[in-house]
Amino acid sequence: MTRTTHDLAALFERMTGDEKHTWAAASTVDVLWVLYDRVLNISPDNVDDPDRDRFLLSKGHGPMAYYAVLAAKGFLDPDLLDTWTTFDSPLGQHPDRVLVPGVEIGAGSLGHGLGLGVGTALGLRAQRRESRVVVLVGDGELDEGSNHEAIALAGRLGLERLTVVAIDNGSASHGWPGGIARRFEVEGWHSATVDGRDHDALHRAFTAHHPGRPSVVVATIHAEEL
Amino acid sequence: MTTQQTDKIMRTVFVDTVSAALDEDPRIAVVTADISAGAFAPARERHPDRVINVGIREQAMIGVAGGLALTGLRPVVHSYTPFLVERPFEQLKLDLGHQDVGAVLASIGGSYDDPVWGRTHQAPGDVALLDTLPGWTVHVPGHPDEVEPLLRAALAGSGRVYLRLSARENGSALPTGEFTLVRKGSRGVVLAVGPMLDGVLAATAGLDVSVLYASTVRPFDHAGLRAAVAGATPEVVLVEPYLAGTSAHQVSETLADVPHRLRSLGVSRDREVRAYGTATDHDAVHGLDPAGLAVAIRDFFH
Structure with a gap:
């Protein structure tokens, strides 16, 4: 059956027990939907195609929205959502690529997805593939120093097929003075800051061309929405 | 022992072998963090997309390698030991x-x-650290001629392989792969790992012990050690060029059904040596020079 964004809430709510990360998960739901519904060349039929686009959920905390979107798009049997976190379930509170077809990386410990994303983009470029690589990080996750090694490197290497979407829901304990985008811009990235609930604005940001450099889309989420 | 084929140091054999493999195998990619980046410059000229220097960013170095591997490439990652294993350890995991x-x-x-670089550039715990992670093959060549066969096999595979290169080396190369019985004796077995062999041979001169040589320690050649013990007695001295006792659990597993004695020699666990000098000086501090080894081994078999 064809599911729409309106089905996500019901799918999301089938996973209980990680309410601490409901905020983190809810912050990502619109971005994930736009990426999987309108932007990325990813489907249950091409999970092993080397030319598929790659989506890397770096911020592995609160994967309820991710699993809900994967279920809505046919990667997962929705009934699996009811099993999550149990011993025999492939769905845990941090995703595992080995257990779930279509999940590109195992995540949980923060600050790993961007380095993997840079390497993935380099590997695809070396093989002359046109696939995109999109890495989702959180503003709190950006505190991890490993991200800044990867941000600088991607800028220097001009990885134009790499996009980072930074969910800015104000989680970083010490904030990002001047905004998150500035941290990327100084390393040569193209940036756009958009309302993280505005599907059309997200789509425009994800599909804009920026030859010769990677891009960051800062998706702002306001606390009162959550 | 085999006739020496090269007068190159291990690092040069490594660079030459990988540079040639880049020409031959489109899966191969190299990731460095400045160290040895210059040595790969000619290869980078030929393969700019597959020879990547990330700068002094060791976490990114391993992350990039993981990403390359996710796309089907075979990354070769190289740096000084502490910056390859200790600093980015969570990335390895x-x-x-x-x-x-x-x-x-x-x-x-x-x-x-x-x-001379001090403690910041020493990492005797590298193999012990990797031993906490599943699925690693660990090679500890004792001679430059052993590097290429070990490396060629690693490049052709798809698993996680650690190749521990050193400026310390034995006088002659031995076959790689399974443990090699270098000297046959009847009173126990001394297992020498990588560059420790020459010191062990000197230390055991005149002793009626078997000397076994290992250039690959993970997987551990349980059958090779059992065979050596069967030909002598279940008394084993393990001599490793890194943290003492790193492979003790492997020896215990090998001889789990045999009452045995084990003495583990290697780099001391109980102190940080705050001294510079030469590697030979440090061998003496840790009891890994031929004289120190002779004392420990003869005491064990006394």
């Missing part, structure tokens, strides 16, 4: 192991090859 992808890691510097 998660960006390679947890992602279930492979890479070839090649370190230089051994435990204390060049002690």
